[in-house]
Amino acid sequence: MKNLVVFTGAGMSAESGINTFRDAGGLWEQYPVEQVATPEGYAANPELVINFYNERRKQLLTVQPNDGHRGVAEWEKDFRVTVITQNVDNLHERAGSHHVIHLHGELTKVCSSRNPNDPRYIKELKPEEYEVHLGDKAGDGTQLRPFIVWFGESVPRMDEAVAAVEQADILVVIGTSLNVYPAAGLLYYARPETKIFLIDPKPNLAGGMPHVHVIAKGASEGVKELTETLKELR
Secondary structure, three states: OOEEEEEEOHHHHHOOOOOOOOOOOOHHHHOOHHHHOOHHHHHHOHHHHHHHHHHHHHHHOOOOOOHHHHHHHHHHHOOEEEEEEOOOOOHHHHHOOOOEEEOOEEEEEEEEOOOOOOHHHOEEOOHHHOOOOOOOEOOOOOEEEEEEOOOOOOOOOHHHHHHHHHOOOEEEEEOOOOOOOOHHHHHHHOOOOOEEEEEOOOOOOOOOOOOEEEEOOOHHHHHHHHHHHHOOOO
């Protein structure tokens, strides 16, 4: 069975109604990134940051995986699939994907403010716990903070993602602008013989990497089209 690695960004979840950050009307226009996605912003106004992610969690309760998420999960019938995602939502898991590497953290989890990556203090929230308050404490006595990798913080699962890409027979990139490093550099770890596909309605990558097969569609339509191609690559 071949190794298929799927690398997804905000465009993967946009069809489900998850607000993207970078597009026109995106979250960065409403909330300066410095305020809600940096350690400095959290130190300056923890309540604002906690409430921002409370709202993001509440939105999760109103959305469902789309056909793109479900199509990726279906690929597990024919391939060993690893999903690497820049998204912090849980839509891949809810669609049925079993091996998901979240590069930028997970919205449904909280952690220690002192050491966010200490596994002893990382907690999965049930939907009824999605409202976190100032004063809620992690096991080490510090404020519970969102389990999100903010700008300026290291990406703890990057080595795991690199290892997956290095072993990929097929690499599928869906709905990412490939502007955020180090994640955007992942493609360069693929072997020369790896087949690479890009699904994006506005692809901006193909000129730099001529061996990328581009499907200029949204996530759901693009996954549906690629599924037919993958039948020949099993």
